[in-house]
Amino acid sequence: xxxxxxxxxxxxxxxxxxxxxxxxxxxxxxxxxxxxxxxxxxxxxxxxxxxxxxxxxxxxxxxxxxxxxxxxxxxxxxxxxxxxxxxxxxxxxxxxxxxxxxxxxxxxxxxxxxxxxxxxxxxxxxxxxxxxxxxxxxxxxxxxxxxxxxxxxxxxxxxxxxxxxxxxxxxxxxxxxxxxxxxxxxxxxxxxxxxxxxxxxxxxxxxxxxxxxxxxxxxxxxxxxxxxxxxxxxxxxxxxxxxxxxxxxxxxxxxxxxxxxxxxxxxxxxxx
Amino acid sequence: xxxxxxxxxxxxxxxxxxxxxxxxxxxxxxxxxxxxxxxxxxxxxxxxxxxxxxxxxxxxxxxxxxxxxxxxxxxxxxxxxxxxxxxxxxxxxxxxxxxxxxxxxxxxxxxxxxxxxxxxxxxxxxxxxxxxxxxxxxxxxxxxxxxxxxxxxxxxxxxxxxxxxxxxxxxxxxxxxxxxxxxxxxxxxxxxxxxxxxxxxxxxxxxxxxxxxxxxxxxxxxxxxxxxxxxxxxxxxxxxxxxxxxxxxxxxxxxxxxxxxxxxxxxxxxxxxxxxxxxxxxxxxxxxxxxxxxxxxxxxxxxxxxxxxxxxxxxxxxxxxxxxxxxxxxxxxxxxxxxxxxxxxxxxxxxxxxxxxxxxxxxxxxxxxxxxxxxxxxxxxxxxxxx
Numbered sequence: 147x148x149x150x151x152x153x154x155x156x157x158x159x160x161x162x163x164x165x166x167x168x169x170x171x172x173x174x175x176x177x178x179x180x181x182x183x184x185x186x187x188x189x190x191x192x193x194x195x196x197x198x199x200x201x202x203x204x205x206x207x208x209x210x211x212x213x214x215x216x217x218x219x220x221x222x223x224x225x226x227x228x229x230x231x232x233x234x235x236x237x238x239x240x241x242x243x244x245x246x247x248x249x250x251x252x253x254x255x256x257x258x259x260x261x262x263x264x265x266x267x268x269x270x271x272x273x274x275x276x277x278x279x280x281x282x283x284x285x286x287x288x289x290x291x292x293x294x295x296x297x298x299x300x301x302x303x304x305x306x307x308x309x310x311x312x313x314x315x316x317x318x319x320x321x322x323x324x325x326x327x328x329x330x331x332x333x334x335x336x337x338x339x340x341x342x343x344x345x346x347x348x349x350x351x352x353x354x355x356x357x358x359x360x361x362x363x364x365x366x367x368x369x370x371x372x373x374x375x376x377x378x379x380x381x382x383x384x385x386x387x388x389x390x391x392x393x394x395x396x397x398x399x400x401x402x403x404x405x406x407x408x409x410x411x412x413x414x415x416x417x418x
Numbered sequence: 419x420x421x422x423x424x425x426x427x428x429x430x431x432x433x434x435x436x437x438x439x440x441x442x443x444x445x446x447x448x449x450x451x452x453x454x455x456x457x458x459x460x461x462x463x464x465x466x467x468x469x470x471x472x473x474x475x476x477x478x479x480x481x482x483x484x485x486x487x488x489x490x491x492x493x494x495x496x497x498x499x500x501x502x503x504x505x506x507x508x509x510x511x512x513x514x515x516x517x518x519x520x521x522x523x524x525x526x527x528x529x530x531x532x533x534x535x536x537x538x539x540x541x542x543x544x545x546x547x548x549x550x551x552x553x554x555x556x557x558x559x560x561x562x563x564x565x566x567x568x569x570x571x572x573x574x575x576x577x578x579x580x581x582x583x584x585x586x587x588x589x590x591x592x593x594x595x596x597x598x599x600x601x602x603x604x605x606x607x608x609x610x611x612x613x614x615x616x617x618x619x620x621x622x623x624x625x626x627x628x629x630x631x632x633x634x635x636x637x638x639x640x641x642x643x644x645x646x647x648x649x650x651x652x653x654x655x656x657x658x659x660x661x662x663x664x665x666x667x668x669x670x671x672x673x674x675x676x677x678x679x680x681x682x683x684x685x686x687x688x689x690x691x692x693x694x695x696x697x698x699x700x701x702x703x704x705x706x707x708x709x710x711x712x713x714x715x716x717x718x719x720x721x722x723x724x725x726x727x728x729x730x731x732x733x734x735x736x737x738x739x740x741x742x743x744x745x746x747x748x749x750x751x752x753x754x755x756x757x758x759x760x761x762x763x764x765x766x767x768x769x770x771x772x773x774x775x776x777x778x779x780x781x782x783x784x785x786x787x788x789x790x791x792x793x794x795x796x797x798x799x800x801x802x803x804x805x
């Protein structure tokens with residue numbers, strides 16, 4: 147009894163310590179955002195008079211809401227598109243597999259192993275010729291393609307857990323493929339679809355490589371917004387921190403609000 | 419009206435042939451049971467009839483029309499799955515009305531039909547529940563209700579009772595038989611349980627290894643199995659088999675030498691047999707008679723008392739023989755017993771396992787659930803309001 151309580155105490159301290167170490171840079175960033183530039187580079191301290199000067203400076207230079215709108219547009223747009231393509235794809239792979247299904251799935255996943263920079267030049271040229279550089283549509287398409295393998299894989303595992311009999315019963319009742327998906331498959335795997343969607347939103351939101359290379363101003367999302375504060379004027383830590391805080395705040399809040407759904411979705415098959 | 423004809427149906431999965439040319443006819447309003455050990459192809463055959471699998475070759479005809487290319491919903495069939503396959507996110511009412519909703523039937527008409535099916539199955543109090551909140555037997559009834567609502571020409575059942583406990587299984591068996599009469603529909607039922615087959619079927623189809631072994635009424639299969647497999651599969655406990663040698667063949671039957679020295683003449687057609695042939699004698703446990711003068715003997719190894727009857731497992735030189743005896747026999751384990759049998763109840767099988775045909779047909783072997791037929795013919799005499 148005593149050992150187990152001690153063990154639990156040690157484990158708790160350990161877990162909190164690791165969490166704190168991981169979270170510390172974010173905490174420091176948030177704190178730095180409320181400092182002046184002078185304080186930011188001075189000896190580190192936890193005690194200072196907070197100021198919104200950096201936020202004001204950042205906002206006066208670039209409109210945060212413009213970038214935030216782009217991020218929302220691109221993250222949710224690409225997720226919607228990926229689900230629209232991914233659900234029918236995963237449906238056919240889960241319920242109507244052929245000899246090549248396994249191979250196809252591995253091939254899809256293998257595209258994630260390719261470093262994106264390897265295809266940067268061709269994609270850039272294609273986008274330029276199609277007039278899609280610095281457009282929200284262009285970035286949405288890229289993110290859709292980027293997340294599609296993961297989306298299909300996740301949906302596939304969720305769909306696999308659905309007893310085939312239920313869909314067959316639907317077919318006997320007269321459901322066509324679309325009705326099977328709309329009335330049976332989607333309602334029954336909604337937790338899985340939701341967590342897949344959430345993951346896709348988060349991955350798209352955090353993506354920086356393509357957004358930095360394919361957008362400049364009109365379609366630039368928050369990742370490009372942060373980057374714009376890092377390079378030209380050297381290291382203005384307070385402003386950079388303020389910008390970063392504003393960029394990560396929405397997704398952190400979003401992730402926190404939906405974490406229950408995320409965990410439930412990700413463990414959907416395991417604990418059934 | 420619904421008849422089903424299956425002509426030379428073959429099903430192959432990759433290189434394995436699961437069904438090897440099935441020919442079968444199902445008559446209107448018949449209760450046909452497909453029975454066989456697991457892996458015999460009975461479920462696959464049912465799924466092909468349902469349209470959930472396609473036949474590799476061969477024809478399926480409903481009322482004379484080829485339906486191989488017709489989709490599952492358009493064949494006019496309804497299926498009850500082993501797992502019930504209820505839609506977990508819908509209420510009982512929505513589950514039962516789903517097919518009508520897909521067919522674009524109006525809300526009121528849908529409700530009327532669902533209520534009627536619910537009344538037949540006594541499901542009215544449960545209409546607002548989700549499947550999760552139902553017991554196994556209730557789920558089973560909802561699954562059947564979902565089939566009834568579609569008003570199918572043929573009902574298909576895929577081992578519907580195997581997930582229920584023994585008591586409920588007996589109850590649902592009776593209920594299904596009642597339903598068959600009430601709905602007056604053609605039913606095809608798949609099971610591995612020969613008791614379900616014997617009790618419910620008008621016609622039993624015994625399958626093994628993708629081949630139809632025998633088709634016939636329950637009593638025909640029991641009294642005149644065409645081969646050793648059917649003989650062993652139908653009837654519980656299983657038929658006993660004893661190696662014997664043909665001694666003489668005559669018009670009145672085949673005389674065989676029994677293990678232990680005795681002889682017996684079995685009334686079968688011996689045209690194919692010759693004196694000296696090695697044959698197998700098949701006798702059901704219930705047809706073995708304990709008799710101190712009996713030609714067979716052995717040592718009792720196990721006694722199972724069921725109250726009304728007792729199963730004796732008797733060791734002979736050629737293996738264990740099961741005898742179904744009276745509930746009150748007073749034998750003890752390791753005691754030696756003598757027993758015999760009525761030759762008219764015995765069967766003979768040749769070296770290939772094929773039965774030598776009996777010279778006399780059993781009087782009940784042509785019986786096709788006569789009692790139920792008579793009752794359903796009298797259905798017009800039932801009081802008003804009853805189905």
